[in-house]
Amino acid sequence: MVTCVVKNWQGEEAGEASFELSAAKEENAAHIVHRALVRHLANARQGTASTKTRSEVRGGGRKPWRQKGTGRARAGSNRSPLWRGGGVIFGPKPRDYSQKMNRKERRLALRTALQNRVEDLIVVEEFGEQLSRPKTKDLLSALARWGASPDEKVLLILPEKSENIYLSGRNVENLKMILATALNVYDLLNADKIVTTNLALQKIQEVYSD
Template sequence: MTVETKITYDVYNWEGNPTDKTSISLKVSEDNAKYIVHRALLKEQTHKKIANTKTRSEVRGGGRKPWKQKGGGRARAGSTRSPLWKGGGVIFGPKPNNNIKKMNRQEWRLALKTVLYNRSQDIKIIENFIDKIESPKTKVLINALNRWNISPTKKILIITDTPNQNAYLSIRNIPNIDIISANNLNVKSLLEANSIVITVDALSKIQEVYNDYK
């Protein structure tokens, strides 16, 4: 069963002062929340398994016998694509996982909104601050996190309305901070983060795009 819940947040400005309040209405799963979130997480993790090695039949070249069968003093060889050769095929190497977890769009969005609801205590709403980052500077963003009472040493997820190059370049050398746009929101990132920063426009887009479960 799904229920509609309304969550109200304080909105903070770039300096870290509360300026307003905003809210979001989410239809979340009440009875099978753990099950549907677990399914969504398995689906995302399975789709990321893209390792693929080539077998000897897929390696390019090797059609000609490298040397004659006898008289050369070397071991017999029929093709340079043999797994015994450098650059040859791989025996029992990883292949793309065919066991794709299927989940319809409405179920996945329900799982996403359920996670958002459960992580509401760790979410901080900030006014649209992307324009404040005029050039790629890590120190500017770290100082802003400190003003928002968010520890830069913890795992942080920043959700913006649209991708921004300056913001991305400012945090790319900090391994525990990740930045994504609202359109690329996923269950795994929400579950892994200790603190979640969402801009006002990104919150509106989340409400608009993901809240269509009937």
């Protein structure tokens, strides 16, 4: 059981929130989180890099010179990989980099990563009503009051999509907003501070518990 202080819009203590997520054993934690992170980064790769082989390069149909008698090395095509403008040997071709990982393992890695970031977790009250209209300055001021400085990479976890919050924070360089139902290991590990709300924390526990 982890207990966190809940802050209000002004940055003052307004109560406590607790959550409990089963994490991996200490001897296996680093391994399973690493696997989940590698999978996430691999699945994000496009895999569209492509080069042409000697059979795909345009031209090269005619033998450059006769086989014998010229004193030069024999050549059958001016699109040989040895020639300028020729094909590429063992170059990249479109491929699928995606890796598989069991659903239970993915969830365990996610819970473990979140459990290890408790010290950097900031829980706040629902603040959607405080932003009656999109205002980036107000959102940045609130983040500073909560303990997340503008220089730090902040992950803001929301229980549901809020138009005013999204429009207020979409242009902030170091701020990433994500729904509680769409968490991933990379964002949890990459952020310096993780800001979430009471309702989002409940949703995380509901969705990602065993």
